[in-house]
Amino acid sequence: MPDLDCRAAGQDCVPALAALNAALLEQQRVPVRLEQAELEHRMMGYFADGYQAVLFTWDGEPVGYCLYRLYPKYAHVRHFYLDQTASRKLRISDAFDLFRDRKLGDYASVRIDIPETARESIGIWESIGFRPRSRRLELQTATKRKTRKSCGAVIYRRILRRPYYLVVQHGNGGHWGFPKGHVAANETEMDTARREIAEETGLQVGFRIGFYERIYYLTPKARRKEVVYFLSRVRRPRVRPQAGEIMAVRWLPYRKARVQITYESARLVLDRAHAFVTEVDE
Numbered sequence: 001m002p003d004l005d006c007r008a009a010g011q012d013c014v015p016a017l018a019a020l021n022a023a024l025l026e027q028q029r030v031p032v033r034l035e036q037a038e039l040e041h042r043m044m045g046y047f048a049d050g051y052q053a054v055l056f057t058w059d060g061e062p063v064g065y066c067l068y069r070l071y072p073k074y075a076h077v078r079h080f081y082l083d084q085t086a087s088r089k090l091r092i093s094d095a096f097d098l099f100r101d102r103k104l105g106d107y108a109s110v111r112i113d114i115p116e117t118a119r120e121s122i123g124i125w126e127s128i129g130f131r132p133r134s135r136r137l138e139l140q141t142a143t144k145r146k147t148r149k150s151c152g153a154v155i156y157r158r159i160l161r162r163p164y165y166l167v168v169q170h171g172n173g174g175h176w177g178f179p180k181g182h183v184a185a186n187e188t189e190m191d192t193a194r195r196e197i198a199e200e201t202g203l204q205v206g207f208r209i210g211f212y213e214r215i216y217y218l219t220p221k222a223r224r225k226e227v228v229y230f231l232s233r234v235r236r237p238r239v240r241p242q243a244g245e246i247m248a249v250r251w252l253p254y255r256k257a258r259v260q261i262t263y264e265s266a267r268l269v270l271d272r273a274h275a276f277v278t279e280v281d282e
Contacts, residue, residue: 003058004057004063004095006095006099006103009053011047013055014043014047016062017055017065020081021043022036022039023081023083041207041209041211045210045211046078048210048211050069051069051078052069053065063082063085064081074107074111075109075110076111092125093127147223148223148224149183149225149226150182150192150196153180153205153207153229156231156234156277163277163278164251165252166251168200168248168249170246171244176260178269180196181199193207199245200246211273212229213229214227214229215266229269257270
């Protein structure tokens with residue numbers, strides 16, 4: 001009879017992990033449509049941030065995964081998914097015990113985040129032995145309920161091997177940041193980013209695997225805004241600003257770009273992009 005097994009999953013397992021992540025999002029009823037490539041980008045980003053992963057297999061077939069990160073004082077489980085198809089009779093408690101025995105060693109504390117709305121999942125983890133350590137409280141400062149979403153990218157080129165970043169001045173508000181725009185119906189995040197970048201700059205871009213940043217901020221009209229950023233390197237950097245949308249464009253080295261950018265959240269995205277380019281780029 002097949003047994004449940006657990007093995008380390010590296011970057012070569014990203015496609016399988018992304019597919020299982022899609023199943024987890026569906027299980028959690030997350031109202032976000034992401035294509036496989038976008039999920040792979042996010043998973044590579046987790047690895048770049050220091051996360052590790054394991055695959056659970058049943059008769060050699062992937063049936064679940066755990067995404068986790070080790071800290072000096074505790075281990076943090078970010079994702080945990082197990083396909084509990086009735087014919088397999090798999091239990092989350094068995095998978096967690098296997099994962100803990102194989103990967104957590106002598107860690108005395110393990111933390112896991114479960115949404116407050118996932119009452120059934122909370123009950124499962126409490127039956128394993130998890131207990132509330134603290135309660136995370138969140139204040140939504142937006143007065144309008146609907147969240148607006150945009151997608152774009154940090155775009156860079158190399159001049160004498162030094163990265164220069166494209167910053168644009170948006171016509172709506174006059175602030176400096178990165179090319180981005182609103183998601184249209186039935187578009188994925190990558191679809192939107194490619195379309196908006198082409199419209200605002202004339203650039204046709206692809207995206208670097210492993211970089212994916214999501215920020216939230218409050219608009220002047222007190223609406224919650226979500227923005228997803230990818231990373232793109234271009235070798236034909238001729239920019240054609242979109243009339244009425246983009247007031248000015250500049251290619252700037254990292255420190256000057258950071259000063260030029262208006263909002264701190266976008267500066268932090270640039271920081272992450274520059275760290276990625278410095279460490280990973282050829």
